[in-house]
Amino acid sequence: xxxxxxxxxxxxxxxxxxxxxxxxxxxxxxxxxxxxxxxxxxxxxxxxxxxxxxxxxxxxxxxxxxxxxxxxxxxxxxxxxxxxxxxxxxxx
Numbered sequence: 001x002x003x004x005x006x007x008x009x010x011x012x013x014x015x016x017x018x019x020x021x022x023x024x025x026x027x028x029x030x031x032x033x034x035x036x037x038x039x040x041x042x043x044x045x046x047x048x049x050x051x052x053x054x055x056x057x058x059x060x061x062x063x064x065x066x067x068x069x070x071x072x073x074x075x076x077x078x079x080x081x082x083x084x085x086x087x088x089x090x091x092x
Contacts, residue, residue: 008075019065026058 030051037047 012069015065015069019061022058022061026054030054 030047033047033050037045
């Protein structure tokens with residue numbers, strides 16, 4: 001039981017780390033794109049297109065890690081299965 005909790009917690013930490021890595025790369029790359037845009041063609045701003053597209057992807061990654069992970073998923077299913085099995089054992 002303790003190993004199961006540890007594995008779930010470890011998986012959760014990996015999900016959060018993955019999001020923060022994504023965020024850091026997003027910020028770093030977009031800073032470089034802004035600089036490249038302003039140095040090479042300051043009259044035509046294009047940096048916001050990749051920023052917008054990637055930003056949408058980053059938003060959904062954040063939603064998946066911080067919002068939707070709380071909805072019933074595999075953990076809920078496993079818990080519910082155990083609960084129903086226990087009730088079946090009690091009714092015998």
